[in-house]
Amino acid sequence: MSEGRRITVIAGGVGAAKFLRGLLTVHPNQLVTAVVNVADDFRLHGLAISPDLDTVTYTLSGLVNPDTGWGRVDESWRVKDELARLGGQTWFNLGDLDLALHLYRTQRLSEGASLTEVTLELCDKLGIEATLLPASNEEIRTQLKVQNQGWVDFQDYFVAQQHNVVIEDLRFEGIEAANPGPEVISSLEKSDVIVIAPSNPFVSVKPVLEIPGVVDVLRERRTQVVAISPIVGGLALKGPASRMLEELGFERNSVGIASLYRDFAGTLVIDQKDSALTSQVQSEGMRAAVTDTIMDTPERAAALAQTTLAQISLFGEEKK
């Protein structure tokens, strides 16, 4: 029935990676594309680091550290320990195996390859049959206005300060002038289902959607768009999504998510713990689907993927 459908997933890091891993167990991998946020990317020690692309790449190739959901399994820290001895910056965890990927990417970029090309090379090398696309090959940088600090870079907020601060605003430097990466728009246009992964709506999804042209495709194809709420019982499973909802003036639950996504997504998948919110989500103008969204095992991630895809065949295409 649905085996031949093309799926494009708008993805951040850990949550999206788990969802994608589940999706790839239930759907032909060649038909799956992930458009991955690059606004967390940064340079450290001269190296081009793309945290969300790395997390998705490691997860889909089976190399991810299962305890953290990011970084490499069987990682070692010989370089980092020596860097600490030399007095270098060690606030960002760079493992030895992880470093190899950053060295590869940085070298290829310095040779003139695009981030898209490098990403596809790595997928090929690591046996990933789905297509990972950087949302843009141009520099977009998330910055957060932190209470009493002013604007700070994303990694400062997220890693160095461990998002234990109040934010007042956010912006994506460079996004107005950025182009979507190659194949991003055509992938969204050709997809039978567009999934917004259970990623942080502000710092993972928004800096993909606000790249000129991206959200317009979703608006036009709203009935094909299904989003998965990253909030369960008022809390994000990982990261600062729920407190950011409140700090930025939204309801701290899936209704807040619905109010953010309703203009360009027809369906919101919410957790069974939040089934009482169904009518409020519907009041925002979205269809609500209730299921288990906690992906604590690959099997549950696969089940969530199946349920998510089923929303579109049930409500989207067929009712169009």
Place this chain on the structure above:
Amino acid sequence: MSEGRRITVIAGGVGAAKFLRGLLTVHPNQLVTAVVNVADDFRLHGLAISPDLDTVTYTLSGLVNPDTGWGRVDESWRVKDELARLGGQTWFNLGDLDLALHLYRTQRLSEGASLTEVTLELCDKLGIEATLLPASNEEIRTQLKVQNQGWVDFQDYFVAQQHNVVIEDLRFEGIEAANPGPEVISSLEKSDVIVIAPSNPFVSVKPVLEIPGVVDVLRERRTQVVAISPIVGGLALKGPASRMLEELGFERNSVGIASLYRDFAGTLVIDQKDSALTSQVQSEGMRAAVTDTIMDTPERAAALAQTTLAQISLFGEEKK
């Protein structure tokens, strides 16, 4: 007698590092400055790599691999092995511990620090009391004209091709516009003895001397300048110095070295195996000093340093 003298050493990599280590065992370290070649420096994987500075730094801090004379002792290769798996460039050996230093340097440079500042920070951190000065903070790049290949970068010639090719010419891109690094000229001017280390005359010494202003100081202070021949019995102890002499039209022995250095160095230290060349060196207009120049133990390096310094107190200052 000579304990209070200021010494400046013009230095390349392994040979210079061994000489300096010997010198520091026989002379107050605070009075020793090394002006180190930077024309081998390059970027790889986005990292700023300074091979000669690294070799000198590792040697003087006791961290060097004693088997190779460069790189780190107790090195591991976890990053490099993974980089190979990803299909990355691995022609240049980047060990895990070595990488930490490159990360440190690259980060500090990206923050606006000069190479001089970074070098002094690393010396401080690693307990080196001598002063290491990059010859320049500007980009100078050695290129070699290789038979049937045209111009190639130094690391391509030296590491990737292991200098097993015939060279026809060499040049130092950027050198005409480069300034000597901070303190380089004043260190040479204030020194009681200027030593040209037993480094490759073409690719280590020449790209220091040809930085505008440097060789002029040596010419003016020629009687204070003592060079150590890197050629013993017609062969370089390490690297391509002897074949480069021949390929570039010089005698393949210490007489060839004398003909290169005679305008700005008053004395040439040659190996005892080459004592028969003494009169030919003198015919080139240099004083010749004969001793054991093979630094296969720290003690022999110290003895060579003492003999070298003695040349100036015997012939230089006192006869001026």
